[in-house]
Amino acid sequence: MPAPTPASGESKSRRRAGRPMAAILDHAGITLAALELINKKGYDGLTMAALARTLGVAPSALYNHVASKDDVLRLVEEDLMSKVDFGGFRTLPWEDAVRQWAYSYRGIFARHTPLISVIAVLPVTDAPQTLSMYEAVTEGFLRAGFPEEQIIPCIVALEAYVFGAAFDANAPADIFDSGRLAESTPHFTSAVRSLGGESKSNYPSDLAFSMGLDALIAGFGALRH
Amino acid sequence: MPAPTPASGESKSRRRAGRPMAAILDHAGITLAALELINKKGYDGLTMAALARTLGVAPSALYNHVASKDDVLRLVEEDLMSKVDFGGFRTLPWEDAVRQWAYSYRGIFARHTPLISVIAVLPVTDAPQTLSMYEAVTEGFLRAGFPEEQIIPCIVALEAYVFGAAFDANAPADIFDSGRLAESTPHFTSAVRSLGGESKSNYPSDLAFSMGLDALIAGFGALRH
DNA sequence: GATATAAATGAATGCCATTCATTTATTGGT
DNA sequence: ACCAATAAATGAATGGCATTCATTTATATC
Numbered sequence: 322m323p324a325p326t327p328a329s330g331e332s333k334s335r336r337r338a339g340r341p342m343a344a345i346l347d348h349a350g351i352t353l354a355a356l357e358l359i360n361k362k363g364y365d366g367l368t369m370a371a372l373a374r375t376l377g378v379a380p381s382a383l384y385n386h387v388a389s390k391d392d393v394l395r396l397v398e399e400d401l402m403s404k405v406d407f408g409g410f411r412t413l414p415w416e417d418a419v420r421q422w423a424y425s426y427r428g429i430f431a432r433h434t435p436l437i438s439v440i441a442v443l444p445v446t447d448a449p450q451t452l453s454m455y456e457a458v459t460e461g462f463l464r465a466g467f468p469e470e471q472i473i474p475c476i477v478a479l480e481a482y483v484f485g486a487a488f489d490a491n492a493p494a495d496i497f498d499s500g501r502l503a504e505s506t507p508h509f510t511s512a513v514r515s516l517g518g519e520s521k522s523n524y525p526s527d528l529a530f531s532m533g534l535d536a537l538i539a540g541f542g543a544l545r546h
Numbered sequence: 547m548p549a550p551t552p553a554s555g556e557s558k559s560r561r562r563a564g565r566p567m568a569a570i571l572d573h574a575g576i577t578l579a580a581l582e583l584i585n586k587k588g589y590d591g592l593t594m595a596a597l598a599r600t601l602g603v604a605p606s607a608l609y610n611h612v613a614s615k616d617d618v619l620r621l622v623e624e625d626l627m628s629k630v631d632f633g634g635f636r637t638l639p640w641e642d643a644v645r646q647w648a649y650s651y652r653g654i655f656a657r658h659t660p661l662i663s664v665i666a667v668l669p670v671t672d673a674p675q676t677l678s679m680y681e682a683v684t685e686g687f688l689r690a691g692f693p694e695e696q697i698i699p700c701i702v703a704l705e706a707y708v709f710g711a712a713f714d715a716n717a718p719a720d721i722f723d724s725g726r727l728a729e730s731t732p733h734f735t736s737a738v739r740s741l742g743g744e745s746k747s748n749y750p751s752d753l754a755f756s757m758g759l760d761a762l763i764a765g766f767g768a769l770r771h
Numbered sequence: 772g773a774t775a776t777a778a779a780t781g782a783a784t785g786c787c788a789t790t791c792a793t794t795t796a797t798t799g800g801t
Numbered sequence: 802a803c804c805a806a807t808a809a810a811t812g813a814a815t816g817g818c819a820t821t822c823a824t825t826t827a828t829a830t831c
Contacts, residue, residue, distance in 0.1 A: 369788060378811095381790080381813095385809055386809090437713065442721075444720055444723060473737050475754070477754035478758030481711040482706060485710030486706040488662065488663065492666055497698065498670070505674075512694050513698055515698075525702055529702035532765075536764065537758060571779090610778055615818095615820090
């Protein structure tokens with residue numbers, strides 16, 4: 322029937338030698354289109370049909386390059402991991418490096434919380450970007466004087482905290498509004514009110530993140546020999 | 547002809563014998579059936595159709611009692627919250643109460659991670675069980691000598707950690723297997739190996755949780771006046 | 772006993788991921 | 802320059818899903 326319509330993707334190398342067709346579709350292009358779609362329509366808007374349309378292709382064509390939608394999510398996750406800033410572990414004191422890493426990590430995944438359920442269960446085996454982050458962080462901990470057996474648990478705990486905080490980060494401002502049940506929860510209601518929550522962006526989410534991170538850094542820092 | 551909303555707390559609508567059929571639909575029954583279904587088939591098995599079948603009813607009948615599937619998830623969440631053990635805040639030293647609360651909280655939600663995305667964005671306004679937990683925890687913090695403005699951030703941080711750790715808790719044992727990329731991540735690979743991971747139940751997840759919780763408790767405990 | 776109303780039904784609707792037989796385009800071998 | 806092999810794209814299914822709606826059934830009230 323009709324030839325594959327030359328899609329308006331971000332194609333640059335269409336005619337190549339050695340490959341079947343040097344097609345419009347490859348992992349990089351799919352990842353980019355998925356990210357674009359997520360940024361524009363959110364994760365609800367990320368459907369295989371929408372992704373295919375973005376790429377100017379039939380939905381079924383995607384399955385020549387990815388095994389499933391989860392596969393697409395894994396591609397996106399790897400891409401995001403490569404954007405997490407762990408550079409401080411080479412240049413900054415350990416405490417500052419951890420702080421910078423955690424803030425960057427949370428900032429990125431706060432807008433990608435649907436990925437967290439995927440990541441948490443995902444073996445790291447075929448995720449080079451993720452692995453290289455772990456390698457850099459591990460090196461930073463070693464350099465800071467941590468005993469080897471303590472490093473992974475510390476990283477796991479910090480990551481858990483970062484992921485949990487990422488969820489909080491896009492909670493609505495009135496999440497702690499006790500409404501008409503306020504009378505039955507006087508202490509809690511008063512504690513919420515004492516925050517004067519209108520001021521900054523994501524009170525109390527941001528303050529909470531900072532406080533918890535400080536506690537973790539202080540507690541873990543004491544493990545160095 | 548129209549049967550608008552399920553109506554909130556009408557008290558006398560169903561105490562007589564001889565209902566439409568064998569169906570007993572109300573929030574409590576729906577919640578129970580949903581939990582049963584989740585325990586048996588997991589969250590993938592929790593569909594409106596399956597839920598209806600469990601209750602011996604047509605799927606559309608559910609919508610006389612709940613507005614959506616998300617509504618069902620909210621019911622389940624409230625039920626789980628009522629099972630979190632925060633009793634220590636009345637009887638134990640603050641540190642022990644926090645530890646008991648956090649372990650109980652994590653243990654329950656580790657098997658209900660799909661709910662976490664729902665909870666995090668959910669206003670607490672119409673969630674009495676959740677509110678009563680917050681009230682008890684807030685009281686415990688006050689009694690322990692925390693300044694009122696610090697309490698909510700502390701709770702938020704602890705909750706974030708608990709939720710993140712709940713995800714970790716059902717990660718596969720080989721999640722940190724670096725596979726054939728091991729050579730490019732020597733420090734990380736060695737750190738993972740140094741754990742000797744076969745021994746306990748969920749190494750390093752459990753150890754990590756314990757370590758991070760200790761750090762948070764120590765850090766926050768210093769805020770008391 | 773009539774009637775209003777709450778609740779259950781079954782048949783749509785539309786969206787979704789995924790599969791598959793078929794077609795098209797490109798390549799490497801000769 | 803042809804031919805066979807192959808990678809990739811297509812459109813039409815498939816089955817599952819949440820949700821809606823007009824209709825029917827059963828209950829409760831007056």
